[in-house]
Amino acid sequence: MSSKFYRNALQKYQNFRQLMTINIISFGSRKPKPISMAYRAFEGTDIVGNTAPLVVVHDLFASKRQWKNMSRAIQENAKPARKVIAVDIRNHGDSPHSPYHTYAHLAEDIVNFLKENDIDRAALLGHSVGGRAVMYTALKYPQVVERIIVADGSPISTSNTFLQLESIFPRLKSITINPELSIAEGRDTMKRQLAKTIHNEAMLDFVLKNIKKTEGGRFLWGQNIHVLHTNFKNMAHFPIEDVRGYQYRGPALFISGSKSDFLKVSEFEDIKRFFPKAELQLMDSGHDIHTEYPSEFAKTVVSFINQS
Structure with a gap:
């Protein structure tokens, strides 16, 4: 066979390789498909202006139901008044089931929830796994996040x-x-x-x-x-490589239970690399701060979201 035949064959192979590379990159960079989260809203009649609502994101094995009383307490004491919305994350509660369960998916679900409900910006409160979903959302989509509260969750290490x-x-x-x-x-x-x-x-x-x-x-x-x-390993380890170089520069409050190993005080300086305005509040509790000390937890959250 002639050298021209081999050159043409090589060119076709290189073109094929390039096409496949483009397709693979395109597929790999495709955003996770969101689901529509079930939710329960708590609001009074005194909400004025465009005060950002507070969206509450629960932990693994939990649901919006466990946050009903806390959501109501926060809503009743927020000044200026805010709507408080407790959601069920995918594969929990009343939300749809999906074979995919990563922090990237949870973040897309939160952003999709805001779009579906015509919310331009929201404050986000998350507990543990929910806190990690909130952090991921704030780092990737800071434009839709007014502030964050993370209850006993860390992006740095994983609790034993x-x-x-x-x-x-x-x-x-x-x-x-x-x-x-x-x-x-x-x-x-x-x-x-x-x-x-x-x-x-x-x-x-x-x-x-x-x-x-x-x-x-x-x-x-x-x-x-x-x-x-x-998908347990997807939940156990925060995808730090996905957000390396990202920062959320809005207000951020981290609440740590002193008897818990989920958010270590020694990691806080590393956390501030991602959240430079982060504040740390210690409470004398275990992991479920909001159920062990509900009054103190509500006061801490309300004080933070009431700040201008």
Whole structure:
């Protein structure tokens, strides 16, 4: 065969490689597809002007329901008055299930929620995993974030307590309950079974709050357990490489439970590389600050969002 044939063949191969590279780059840079989050809004009749609402983003295994009383308390004491909106993140509560569960997806869901509800900017409050979703959103989309509050969550390291949660998923997926039992009896049965794996009483009770019973008698988890197990490592480690070089320069409050290992005081200077205006508030509590000290937590949040 002639050298011309080989040159043409080589050119076609190089063109093909270039086309494939472009397609791969395009596919890899495509934004995650958002879902429409379920939510509950709390608002009075005295909201004036364009005060940014506060969107509350819960933790793994939780839902907007656990933030009902806290959301109402914050709304009632915010000055100027703000709407407070508690959302269910994907694969939790009343929000749609999805096979994808990363912080990039959660951030897109938050931005999509703001667009769907004609909200130009919002204050964001997130607990633990929800706090990481809030941080990711603020770093990637600062233009839609008025300020952030992160309750016991860090972008720097991962809590050993959180890592231990991975071991409970096989147990959660294997439990079967007699459909003839009442919801209370079903929870008691599950509690006895899960107590062999979950030795923390508070965590056990928290997980059991998410049991549902269908009209047909089936017991179901309120979360998509299978997807959360598959994506657990996506939740356990904040994607620091995705946001390296990014900063959120708006107001930021980090609330740390002194008896918790989720947000270490020693990491705060590293956190300020991403959030240069960050403030740190310590509370004498464990991880679930908002349920252990609800009054103090609400006052701390209200004081921060009331600042001009």
